[in-house]
Amino acid sequence: GESVGLHLPTLSVQEGDNSIINCAYSNSASDYFIWYKQESGKGPQFIIDIRSNMDKRQGQRVTVLLNKTVKHLSLQIAATQPGDSAVYFCAEKRGTGFQKLVFGTGTRLLVSP
Amino acid sequence: DAGVTQSPTHLIKTRGQQVTLRCSPKSGHDTVSWYQQALGQGPQFIFQYYEEEERQRGNFPDRFSGHQFPNYSSELNVNALLLGDSALYLCASSPVRAGGPETQYFGPGTRLLVL
Secondary structure, eight states: OOOEEOSOSEEEEETTSOEEEEEEEOOTTOOEEEEEEEOTTSOOEEEEEEETTOSEEEOSSEEEEEETTTTEEEEEESSOOGGGOEEEEEEEEESSSSOEEEEOOOEEEEEEO | OOOOEEEOSEEEEOTTOOEEEEEEOOTTOOEEEEEEEOTTSOOEEEEEEETTEEEEEOSOOTTEEEEEOTTSOEEEEEOSOOGGGOEEEEEEEEOOOTTSOOOOEEOOOEEEEEO
C-alpha cells in the first residue's frame, strides 16, 4: 500500500543542537525522495532531495541519508536554529515519467532558544 | 523571479456550492500538480497537468476537475462541495526534462472552508 510514515510526530531540540528527523517508506520501487519544510500558513518549501542511486547528499546545514535496505530516510539538520521550527515532510516519487509525490503526515520540529 | 502563486488565499463556501482555485507556475515550469492538505496531514495528490492535459490522477472523485491553459497556468474546480473538502489546496509546478524527476515547488496554498 501507499505509506510514507514518520517515526516521531514531534521533535524538541535546543538551539545549536543537531536534529535528526526520520522517515520510513513502503514502496521499494520509489526512486526519488524529497524533504520539505512547511511553516504555519505556508506551502511546503523544498529543502533537499536524493535519488535512489545515492545513499547520502549534503546541502547547507542539511544532510539526507537513504537506506534502501530498510526503506528508511533521514534528514539531519546541523546547528538547529529557531527559524528551523516547522513541520517537515518526506515525500517519495511514485510512478515512471510524470511525478506523483506521496507525503507522510510530517514531524513537527520545535527549537528552543 | 516569481515563485508559484495561487489565488485566492482564503475562501469560504457552503455545502453544494462550486469553487474554482487558480495557480500560476514558477517561471520556466510547464507542469502543474494539485494537492489537498487536510489539517495535520501531509498533502495528498489530486492530479497533474502537462500540455493542457491531465496526465495523472490520485484517488479523488470526479467532482474534482482541472484545466491547464496555454500559458501553463491552471485551475482546480470542485463541484458539489462537502464539509470534508475543507482543506489547504496546494499547487506545485515543475519543469519537464528528460532524464529524471524534477523537483516540485509549491505555492502558498488556498485555504478552503466549507460550511
